[in-house]
Amino acid sequence: MPTNTFEHIGTTVVSGSSTTSIVFSGLSSWTNVIFVGRIQPNATTTQMNVNLGGTQIFQQMYSTGTSGTALPVTSRYTGAGSCDLTVNGCTSAGGGGVSFKAHLIKNGGSQGFFLCEAGFEFNAGRMEYTVSNCFSPTNVTSITLGFFGQVIKAGSTISAYGVMI
């Protein structure tokens, strides 16, 4: 078992046009896991999500203000079988997909906190930045990332790095 390390677990690069999700499994060996990536839906506008397993809840704050204005930061909260990581959809026509980084904090294997920052261009140059915490009350041994009901575009890439302390 690795100790005192920041180790590349793996990188998934989507190829073809039929991938609907990206799964990282075998996460039991790590104290915490860091994810970095950029993914884009293949065709239609949709939200990015993560599934940690178990009944999950999430909280978010996000910026999707109109250009040139300063607006109150908005938040939302819900419980679900998976967690939204973005509020709006990511159109495949513009922008460069959803860029994100996330930390999976495993709390000794008893719970999972998936702290995620995600940002992207979603509508004719309009940007969104979202900070989320997805919580699972069970041990997280694998996660599934993707878009609700949509195929992931080829070239989309996610890397996972394990931290063992």
Add this chain to the structure above:
Amino acid sequence: MATSFKAIATATLTSTATSITFSSIPQTYTHLWIMGQAGTTATDAPAIYARPNNITSSSYDYANIYVDSGGITQRNALNTDRSLGLLDMTDSTANSSNTGFEIVYPLYKGGLGNNTYLFNANSQRTATSVSNQASWGVSNVNDTNAITSIVFSLQGSGTRSFAAGTKITLYGLD
């Protein structure tokens, strides 16, 4: 520590400079991550720019969550030359570290549309805590090319300088 988070280059200023450049960035990693601390000799709160491939036109869009003594707000700008949203700094005493920041460039070699990247920053603009500010956000640049260079500068077209002691490190992630 294992070697999946590798320092590519560090720029440490021993005297003032109007810009800091990371050039010939290796195309052998999957993602880039920058951590830095910066000061300035300017006193008028110039914003920091971090321009991939030194694109200086109004090709940037950003959204951020921004907090200072006035509260918390969200901002969104299109077609601006501000490459990092609001990330202002000022220091009349030429402090070398009044702004700390990180920037993450996922998939910096391109292949998935425009380059889109995340940034976090905290700036102590004066010696009083009420002037602290923090910003978290995303920038997009209308450029699909691989990022081979990143140029840091300050708002004001080269008329303002980073202070000596400013230190920025570029990391590559496998």
